[in-house]
Amino acid sequence: MTEPQHRDHLWGRRDWLTALGWTAISGALLAGTAAFGRLLFRRAPVEAPTQFHAGRPGDYAAGTVSDRFVKTWRVFIVHEQGQLYAIFGRCTHLGCTPRWYSRESKFKCPCHGSGFDTAGVNFEGPAPRPLERARVWLDDAGDLWVDVGQRYSRENWGQPGARLRVVSTKESA
Ligand code: FES
Numbered sequence: 410m411t412e413p414q415h416r417d418h419l420w421g422r423r424d425w426l427t428a429l430g431w432t433a434i435s436g437a438l439l440a441g442t443a444a445f446g447r448l449l450f451r452r453a454p455v456e457a458p459t460q461f462h463a464g465r466p467g468d469y470a471a472g473t474v475s476d477r478f479v480k481t482w483r484v485f486i487v488h489e490q491g492q493l494y495a496i497f498g499r500c501t502h503l504g505c506t507p508r509w510y511s512r513e514s515k516f517k518c519p520c521h522g523s524g525f526d527t528a529g530v531n532f533e534g535p536a537p538r539p540l541e542r543a544r545v546w547l548d549d550a551g552d553l554w555v556d557v558g559q560r561y562s563r564e565n566w567g568q569p570g571a572r573l574r575v576v577s578t579k580e581s582a
Pocket residue numbers: 500501502503504505518519520521522523534535536
């Protein structure tokens with residue numbers, strides 16, 4: 410008959426190693442489950458809004474260019490020849506934001522000097538093509554909206570969203 414083994418400690422070395430092994434396995438399982446859960450319930454990326462309310466068409470006097478949305482939306486609102494349109498302020502050369510110079514009636518890019526007329530057509534400097542326009546429309550209440558996520562290059566300026574016909578008030582001096 411063998412004597413029962415006497416243990417000095419409650420936990421022997423083998424117990425500690427076993428516990429360590431189970432802890433490692435549990436940790437790995439937990440991490441795997443968490444990763445799988447994240448994969449299953451992955452949230453769609455939050456997209457930045459692209460549309461903004463630009464007031465009423467009457468806020469823009471005929472013959473003017475407004476830069477009130479340049480800092481926030483990079484958009485100039487132009488009202489000329491019975492049309493309202495939104496020029497997206499990104500130079501077609503290397504992407505700087507042009508400025509509007511009312512005395513010279515032109516947009517001028519501060520980076521390399523490209524110039525664009527009131528319609529956004531390039532006429533000087535290295536810009537290879539006109540500025541783009543952002544979509545404009547009126548809602549049911551007659552408010553003006555702009556969507557910078559939808560833009561029109563010159564070939565598409567004839568499309569409805571590229572401009573709005575408005576009843577012109579008198580041209581500004
Ligand atoms: S970025 Fe406008 S001219 Fe170069």
